[in-house]
Amino acid sequence: RYKIYDISFLFIKPEKNVKKMGGKYCLGPNVKACYFSLKEEVFSFQEAVDLCYKKNAVVPHMNFADYSNFLTCTGFSWDFPFALFLQNPLPTPEKCIAVTLLNVNEYSTLSRCFMKSKMKVLCEILF
DSSP states (O other), rough: OOOOOOOOOOOOHHHHHHHHTTTTEOOOOOOOOEEEEEEEEEHHHHHHHHHHHHTBOOOBBBOOOHHHHHHTTTTTTSOOSSEEEOOOOSSSSOOEEEEEEEESSEEEOOOOOOEEEEEEHHHHHHE
C-alpha cells in the first residue's frame, strides 16, 4: 500500500561517505547505522519515505535498540516536543506510526500515516 523503497547498498568506507552525505555514522553494539535529521517537515508517511529515499535511506522502524544507539551517538537536533513518522515493526496492515516525543523517555504513538500538523523527518541507513 505504501511504497517503502528497498535500498541495499554497501559503503566501502561508511564513516567517510556518511559524513559527506550530511549524516552521522553510529557504531553501536547491536545496531550499525547512519542517521539523518532532515530540515523538511511533512504531513504524510509517504512524503517522509520519499525524502529519505533521496538520501538513499529509509524511515526507521520503531525499535528500542536502534533508539538507544541513536541517542547515545547523536541525539535529536530538534527541541522537545516534536512528532515524526516511523515504520511499524508489527505485522499489521498499517506500515506507519506517528510518534510524538515529549522528552527522551516519554512518547505516544498512533497508527497514522497522515497528520494534520507537520512532522519531522528522520532517516537511517543500516549496515
